[in-house]
Amino acid sequence: MSNKIEGPYNPKEIEEKIYKIWEDSGSFKPQGTNETYSIVIPPPNITGSLHMGHALNASVQDILIRKKRMEGRKTLWLPGTDHAGIATQNAVEKNLIKKEGKTRHDLGREKFVEKIWEWKEKYGNEILNQFKKLGCSCDWSRSRFTMDKEYQKWVQKAFLHYYKKGWIYQGEKTINWCPKCQTSLSDLELEYKEEKTKLWFIKYPISGNSKSKTLNSKQIQNSKFKIQNSDYIIVATTRPETMLGDTAVAVNPKDERYKKLIGKEVFLPIVNKKIPVIADRGVDSQFGTGAMKVTPAHDLHDFEIGEKHNLEKKQVIGPDGRMTKLAGKYAGMKIKEAREKIVEDMKKIGILEKIEPYKHNLSVCYRCGAATEPILSKQWFLKMKELAKKAAKAVKSGKVVFHPKKWEKNYLNWLKPEKDEPKDWCISRQLWWGHQLPIFYCDKKQKEFSISNFQFPNKSQIKNSKNKNDPENLEIRNSDLEIYVGDNPPENYIQVSDVLDTWFSSALWPFATMNEKDLKEFYPTNTLSTARDIINLWVARMVFSGLEFTGHEPFKDVIIHPTILTKEGKRMSKSLGTGIDPMKYVEQYGADATRFGLIWQIMGSQDIHWAEEHVIAGKKFCNKLWNIARFVLTQNENFQPIFPATRDLAQRDNFQSIFNDKISNEDEKILEQMKKLVQSTNQNIESFKFGQALRDLYEFIWHEFADKYIEYSKTKDDEETKRVLAYILTTCLKLLHPFMPHITEEIWSKLPMKDKKLLIVTKYPQD
RNA sequence: GCGCGUGUAACUCAGUGGUUAGAGUACUGUCUUCACAUGGCAGGAGCCGCUGGUUCGAAUCCAGCCACGCGCACCA
Numbered sequence: 001m002s003n004k005i006e007g008p009y010n011p012k013e014i015e016e017k018i019y020k021i022w023e024d025s026g027s028f029k030p031q032g033t034n035e036t037y038s039i040v041i042p043p044p045n046i047t048g049s050l051h052m053g054h055a056l057n058a059s060v061q062d063i064l065i066r067k068k069r070m071e072g073r074k075t076l077w078l079p080g081t082d083h084a085g086i087a088t089q090n091a092v093e094k095n096l097i098k099k100e101g102k103t104r105h106d107l108g109r110e111k112f113v114e115k116i117w118e119w120k121e122k123y124g125n126e127i128l129n130q131f132k133k134l135g136c137s138c139d140w141s142r143s144r145f146t147m148d149k150e151y152q153k154w155v156q157k158a159f160l161h162y163y164k165k166g167w168i169y170q171g172e173k174t175i176n177w178c179p180k181c182q183t184s185l186s187d188l189e190l191e192y193k194e195e196k197t198k199l200w201f202i203k204y205p206i207s208g209n210s211k212s213k214t215l216n217s218k219q220i221q222n223s224k225f226k227i228q229n230s231d232y233i234i235v236a237t238t239r240p241e242t243m244l245g246d247t248a249v250a251v252n253p254k255d256e257r258y259k260k261l262i263g264k265e266v267f268l269p270i271v272n273k274k275i276p277v278i279a280d281r282g283v284d285s286q287f288g289t290g291a292m293k294v295t296p297a298h299d300l301h302d303f304e305i306g307e308k309h310n311l312e313k314k315q316v317i318g319p320d321g322r323m324t325k326l327a328g329k330y331a332g333m334k335i336k337e338a339r340e341k342i343v344e345d346m347k348k349i350g351i352l353e354k355i356e357p358y359k360h361n362l363s364v365c366y367r368c369g370a371a372t373e374p375i376l377s378k379q380w381f382l383k384m385k386e387l388a389k390k391a392a393k394a395v396k397s398g399k400v401v402f403h404p405k406k407w408e409k410n411y412l413n414w415l416k417p418e419k420d421e422p423k424d425w426c427i428s429r430q431l432w433w434g435h436q437l438p439i440f441y442c443d444k445k446q447k448e449f450s451i452s453n454f455q456f457p458n459k460s461q462i463k464n465s466k467n468k469n470d471p472e473n474l475e476i477r478n479s480d481l482e483i484y485v486g487d488n489p490p491e492n493y494i495q496v497s498d499v500l501d502t503w504f505s506s507a508l509w510p511f512a513t514m515n516e517k518d519l520k521e522f523y524p525t526n527t528l529s530t531a532r533d534i535i536n537l538w539v540a541r542m543v544f545s546g547l548e549f550t551g552h553e554p555f556k557d558v559i560i561h562p563t564i565l566t567k568e569g570k571r572m573s574k575s576l577g578t579g580i581d582p583m584k585y586v587e588q589y590g591a592d593a594t595r596f597g598l599i600w601q602i603m604g605s606q607d608i609h610w611a612e613e614h615v616i617a618g619k620k621f622c623n624k625l626w627n628i629a630r631f632v633l634t635q636n637e638n639f640q641p642i643f644p645a646t647r648d649l650a651q652r653d654n655f656q657s658i659f660n661d662k663i664s665n666e667d668e669k670i671l672e673q674m675k676k677l678v679q680s681t682n683q684n685i686e687s688f689k690f691g692q693a694l695r696d697l698y699e700f701i702w703h704e705f706a707d708k709y710i711e712y713s714k715t716k717d718d719e720e721t722k723r724v725l726a727y728i729l730t731t732c733l734k735l736l737h738p739f740m741p742h743i744t745e746e747i748w749s750k751l752p753m754k755d756k757k758l759l760i761v762t763k764y765p766q767d
Numbered sequence: 768g769c770g771c772g773u774g775u776a777a778c779u780c781a782g783u784g785g786u787u788a789g790a791g792u793a794c795u796g797u798c799u800u801c802a803c804a805u806g807g808c809a810g811g812a813g814c815c816g817c818u819g820g821u822u823c824g825a826a827u828c829c830a831g832c833c834a835c836g837c838g839c840a841c842c843a
Contacts, residue, residue: 614792617792
């Protein structure tokens with residue numbers, strides 16, 4: 001290796017070489033016996049390639065890890081990937097359709113899952129390799145995947161634990177259903193899209209009213225029949241087609257207009273059935289007509305009202321997004337089609353009062369963007385009350401701290417256990433890819449048996465296993481059907497086909513990734529850095545999972561990094577074509593320049609309107625640093641920097657004792673500034689102000705050191721000046737290393753010093 | 768509807784009571800002098816969203832308004 005610094009700086013040659021040196025040296029592995037410091041990486045989906053948010057987050061974590069490592073802490077940054085249920089299943093199936101023209105159903109579950117595993121082997125680590133190109137100092141030997149065998153055991157253990165507590169139960173509720181992905185979704189997996197639609201006002205004739213006593217279904221069907229004003233109650237709806245599943249009309253008990261109708265019945269037109277008028281405080285008298293049609297099977301709010309009033313749940317829309325048999329003549333139609341037909345029919349009968357334009361938010365699937373459909377479905381739920389309490393307490397008590405603090409509000413706002421929020425978590429998914437629920441059954445009598453009609457027992461009906469080898473698990477043996485819950489089912493038992501929500505397993509990430517020895521050393525972890533959109537989806541669930549299964553909060557500090565938007569302030573997304581691949585910058589300007597550009601833009605909690613010019617600035621800065629180093633080296637043939645603690649530099653007397661008494665005003669000034677920079681850099685990193693720390697370093701190195709001191713040094717030719725030059729350079733390299741690791745390590749390697757360690761493990765300057 | 772955030776140079780952003788408001792990028796002029804032209808030096812560029820208030824003094828504090836973004840709720 002040449003010890004000469006030859007310009008200009010060319011990252012391409014250097015970064016890969018340096019990375020290999022680090023890896024070969026074993027520096028990424030935890031070293032020494034000092035206090036530990038650990039971070040688990042938010043595991044990216046195996047579908048993914050790096051996006052700007054990943055690159056930013058990786059840079060943040062690497063800064064922390066590298067600084068702590070240089071401080072001598074026994075440091076672990078644990079990497080890995082997430083199987084990402086829906087996202088991966090969709091990606092692989094899309095690929096399958098494109099390449100082979102087959103859907104997953106053509107292959108069958110087993111073969112399709114095999115395909116996904118092949119995909120995982122092929123692409124699963126691609127994103128981690130991109131982290132390597134950014135210079136991330138993860139301990140790759142500890143890389144984990146959320147479907148590793150050991151991890152799977154944790155998932156089963158967690159499920160069984162909750163089941164035994166009676167917190168996991170099977171229930172039939174109206175849940176969010178994605179007709180495209182063909183699975184249930186939790187409330188957090190919805191996104192909202194504004195939709196311009198209409199509000200249809202429909203007349204429901206009142207039964208028992210003097211004038212409508214004579215009303216019969218034929219009359220209602222008869223388009224010539226005119227209903228008098230007082231003979232009906234008008235409801236407003238955005239979903240006219242769901243009226244087929246109405247089982248009540250609800251009004252607010254305080255609403256004078258409808259008071260006398262409470263308890264009476266109305267005719268449900270088209271269906272020709274009587275349904276009751278009920279009173280419920282959840283009805284907003286201000287909205288529409290103040291009377292609301294109740295469709296428990298197709299609206300989450302209506303479902304709750306239905307439960308309260310014991311209403312029938314009539315499912316008229318199926319999981320395929322088509323009308324069911326119960327929809328009568330509309331059966332088999334798609335929702336939109338049925339809507340048009342029904343509106344047409346209502347017009348004919350004369351029960352459509354009016355149509356108004358209306359704007360509302362449509363809930364869409366966060367993975368495929370299709371409009372979700374609330375449908376009645378048998379799913380598995382996890383009771384949230386106690387867990388939410390725990391998670392809320394962890395933050396309220398200050399054991400888990402968000403940075404910036406404002407995100408705590410977001411977190412607590414979702415949890416609100418005193419308000420019975422969040423609602424119980426729907427943890428089952430009708431997917432093929434993921435952790436299957438560890439529930440097994442055996443049909444003893446070999447009868448025709450439909451699992452979908454079977455209500456699984458809850459904890460009180462199910463007992464600990466009698467099997468002495470397997471006492472942890474649960475089983476039930478006294479019915480025609482034997483049930484087993486656990487991880488070691490008896491032979492010939494069939495496993496429930498549903499899989500767990502991918503977030504159920506990622507909630508265990510901070511500890512399920514560690515073996516017993518590592519758990520003792522590195523858990524709880526210190527810092528978690530992630531994006532704000534998964535605060536509830538992931539962070540909250542990790543907190544209560546950690547508390548539930550280990551008794552500890554899984555981390556202390558949670559950094560919510562800014563979101564990177566396009567220059568126009570739009571969301572970066574692949575589908576919109578607004579995404580930018582950070583690897584492009586790594587290729588073009590180098591990893592250090594890319595990291596510089598990213599970190600430069602983290603100021604406070606402001607979202608970032610991505611500006612490439614800061615990456616260019618990073619590249620220029622690399623070159624500047626490169627040339628500074630060359631200059632200092634040519635001045636110092638015998639490079640013998642001394643390394644005073646900056647503490648000692650606080651005293652003028654000490655400058656002199658360390659740098660000899662020939663020290664000049666310029667020397668003193670730069671040393672003083674250097675001392676302050678060491679302090680502020682430490683403080684800024686410790687308080688997660690990465691952008692500020694980097695800007696200060698840039699400002700000092702370029703405008704104080706290079707522009708002023710180096711220019712001054714050209715007028716001098718004495719040992720003192722050379723030593724100051726050497727001291728400032730080496731200190732800057734150390735301070736800057738966590739931000740721009742490759743170039744600093746490369747320059748460091750060229751300094752002719754004795755007994756030199758790699759910079760990555762050299763002591764970080766401290767005040 | 769409730770809440771949060773933002774609005775400063777052409778662009779991306781710092782600055783949160785006190786000289787003449789800063790940086791990076793872009794722009795203009797100039798210099799190849801021996802660390803660096805991915806550079807040096809010099810320079811132009813801003814009713815600090817609008818209106819009002821507090822103050823000796825406001826980009827900064829307060830109120831209202833406008834614009835944009837985000838979260839939650841509603842979404843019958």
